[in-house]
Amino acid sequence: MRHGPDPHAAQAPTRPAAGVRARKPAPTELSVAGTPSQARAAIDARHAAGATGVVLVPAGPDALASLDSLARALDPRL
Structure with a gap:
């Protein structure tokens, strides 16, 4: 019989401590805009x-x- 946590069990996602707010990413951190070469970069x-x-x-x-x-941003050969 095994004792202790199951190493194959899914881990619950961690949450910020009570009273701590998670930082919301800026829109520029989540989006890509610009010329094709800027988007590719x-x-x-x-x-x-x-x-x-x-x-x-x-x-x-x-x-x-x-x-x-x-x-074009993904494949400059186009």
């Missing part, structure tokens, strides 16, 4: 910091143009 920086993926959402009045911009 921002995405690369997030990956270098440990991000394993990003969510890309086109913005602006012309969704097709936004998607084209995203594609």
